Amino acid sequence: MRSKVAIQKISKAYGAFIALDDVSLDINPGEFLTLLGPSGSGKTTLLNVLAGFVRPDSGSVTVDGTEFLTLPPHRRNLGMVFQNYALFPHMSVRSNVGYPLRLRGVPKAELDRRAGEALDLVQMGHLADRGVHELSGGQRQRVALARAIVFEPSMLLMDEPLSALDKKLREHMQLELKRLHQRLGTTTVYVTHDQREALTLSDRIALINGGKVVQLGTPDEIYDRPRNKFVADFIGETRFLPVEPGASGPLLYGRALKTRDGAAGRNEKSWLVVRPERLRWRGGDDDGSNRIDAEATDVIYQGDSYLITVRLPDGAEIDLRRSPDMAGGRLPDRGEGIRLWLAPEHTILVTDHA
Amino acid sequence: MLGRPATTTQITHLQRLWLYVLVGLVLAFLIIPCLIVIPMSFSGSQYLEFPPRSWSLQWYQAYLGSPEWRAATFVSFRVALLTTLLATVLGTIAAYGIARVRGLLPAAARGVFMLPMLVPLILVAIGCFFVYARLGLNGTILGLVLAHTVLALPFVVIAVSSGLASYDMNQERVAQSLGASRPWAFLTVTLPQIKLSVMSGALFAFVTSFDEVVVALFISSGENATLTRLMFANIRDQIDPTVAAISSLLIGLSVLLLVGSQLLRRGGERR
Numbered sequence: 022m023r024s025k026v027a028i029q030k031i032s033k034a035y036g037a038f039i040a041l042d043d044v045s046l047d048i049n050p051g052e053f054l055t056l057l058g059p060s061g062s063g064k065t066t067l068l069n070v071l072a073g074f075v076r077p078d079s080g081s082v083t084v085d086g087t088e089f090l091t092l093p094p095h096r097r098n099l100g101m102v103f104q105n106y107a108l109f110p111h112m113s114v115r116s117n118v119g120y121p122l123r124l125r126g127v128p129k130a131e132l133d134r135r136a137g138e139a140l141d142l143v144q145m146g147h148l149a150d151r152g153v154h155e156l157s158g159g160q161r162q163r164v165a166l167a168r169a170i171v172f173e174p175s176m177l178l179m180d181e182p183l184s185a186l187d188k189k190l191r192e193h194m195q196l197e198l199k200r201l202h203q204r205l206g207t208t209t210v211y212v213t214h215d216q217r218e219a220l221t222l223s224d225r226i227a228l229i230n231g232g233k234v235v236q237l238g239t240p241d242e243i244y245d246r247p248r249n250k251f252v253a254d255f256i257g258e259t260r261f262l263p264v265e266p267g268a269s270g271p272l273l274y275g276r277a278l279k280t281r282d283g284a285a286g287r288n289e290k291s292w293l294v295v296r297p298e299r300l301r302w303r304g305g306d307d308d309g310s311n312r313i314d315a316e317a318t319d320v321i322y323q324g325d326s327y328l329i330t331v332r333l334p335d336g337a338e339i340d341l342r343r344s345p346d347m348a349g350g351r352l353p354d355r356g357e358g359i360r361l362w363l364a365p366e367h368t369i370l371v372t373d374h375a
Numbered sequence: 376m377l378g379r380p381a382t383t384t385q386i387t388h389l390q391r392l393w394l395y396v397l398v399g400l401v402l403a404f405l406i407i408p409c410l411i412v413i414p415m416s417f418s419g420s421q422y423l424e425f426p427p428r429s430w431s432l433q434w435y436q437a438y439l440g441s442p443e444w445r446a447a448t449f450v451s452f453r454v455a456l457l458t459t460l461l462a463t464v465l466g467t468i469a470a471y472g473i474a475r476v477r478g479l480l481p482a483a484a485r486g487v488f489m490l491p492m493l494v495p496l497i498l499v500a501i502g503c504f505f506v507y508a509r510l511g512l513n514g515t516i517l518g519l520v521l522a523h524t525v526l527a528l529p530f531v532v533i534a535v536s537s538g539l540a541s542y543d544m545n546q547e548r549v550a551q552s553l554g555a556s557r558p559w560a561f562l563t564v565t566l567p568q569i570k571l572s573v574m575s576g577a578l579f580a581f582v583t584s585f586d587e588v589v590v591a592l593f594i595s596s597g598e599n600a601t602l603t604r605l606m607f608a609n610i611r612d613q614i615d616p617t618v619a620a621i622s623s624l625l626i627g628l629s630v631l632l633l634v635g636s637q638l639l640r641r642g643g644e645r646r
Contacts, residue, residue: 072548072552073551073552074548074551093551093556093557094548094551094552095551095552095553095554095555095556095557095559095560096554097552098554099552100552100553101548101549101552101553103545103548103549105543105545107543107545107546107548107549108546109546109550109564109568110568111567111568120550120553120555120563121553121554124553124554124555124559125554165549168549168553169552169553172553172554178552
């Protein structure tokens, strides 16, 4: 089902610790929204408010116009998937998936059919009669998913569901989750601390820190238009170089910087967001703007590409990749000074506070 | 090759002989009192004696034929079963609360639940007697059941707590999110997984009540005297081998319960 969720002014404190600080967030029908943030940021608390396991101190959550906070968890009609799967070990795979249907009084024949369909959807139909302890981690997570969607919940809540899987399986499951969401269109709220996972899966990402939504936007908005240094730092492999306000615009080590939005030098101390994949070897204007002087410290051939470690003016090292057959330009030698260029559309300045 | 050390530092069975002897002595010390009682119960004499000079089954007949003994046995079973029921339900709920709630309260509650195990029994008995005197509970089944429940609670709380320690509470949350009310989630998801702990708690509760004599001496009397109380009185007054016959039967019952619970545990682990 495609429910619309409105989270309004939710606050929750545990003693002196403020877990959620006046959070407001709208979730569109059928949307895949990710709550992304470091541990202790409040993202899981917010998910538990939606699920009904945490009662906020103030605020309101409505789903399709119905106030949710006064409903106990079992009357919210939510599918939930946990990091540790939380399958019921005393039941078979089929009974696990049938559990929510049994609670709803679905007749046996229909129950078996629907449980089978849900298991087929996650490619677990052939293991329906197995015990839970006979399954691998990835299989358990599929069963947990089938159990959460079998009763067509109004919303799907997932709390770091893939973080217990190894990297390869995790990436595979991300694609499956995305396909499943496209197929079912269930409104989904997904909690993760993995920024790449958030970028891969989400329609929109709510980046949360210190109990607040720091930025809400589509993956490319979050990546390319970070609102402040925290967002830019949390997303992507990011380095920061200090930028001084100049008379005619921002200056990087005395050199002019042209930014995408043509922002004039702000009076505030700001930072240039440097991401390895945005750096170019060549190009740029003749006036020498947007250039970064760097030094190649290592050049390593890795078959599919060269890995070039570059030391930035602030001493930080970043890894650049260069395809072996890239037209033009020779590879730098070790210790050679190079001039990197950052295209104005990728030149992003951030401040410490938005 | 057998018995030869693999390395010079390996301890041989011979060098460990004193350990085997020690273990054997400890086991003997534990078992011999039980083993002495059994032949004494088959004695043909009028008095308790070991070893018996002649053999008979008369003391088993005396026990089974006596309305007084039979009534006391019935009282004991009734009290023990009711105690088991009450202590298991209350203890399981308590252990669940202690496992589920965070903060200092559960630790304090746990301490209070352990108290009946730490306070000398005689004090519990005297306390019960004076409180019951006012409430009119002395000599009643209800009074006995309540007192025994207090004594049995620590065992249930300990047993169920250990079962809950390895249980993932997220399962209950999942069940709730899937549409189960909290009590129903507990009954269908949590309880089936901790049932072995609950059963062993129940077993402890049963044995605690069935074997209890100190409190029973104070508060059970007349037609509601327990088997242990009657045995105690019998030893004091006449010392005939009927007590040995009953003890032998009780040992048999205990062994059955123990073996049963072990088999149950095995079955549970194999799953």
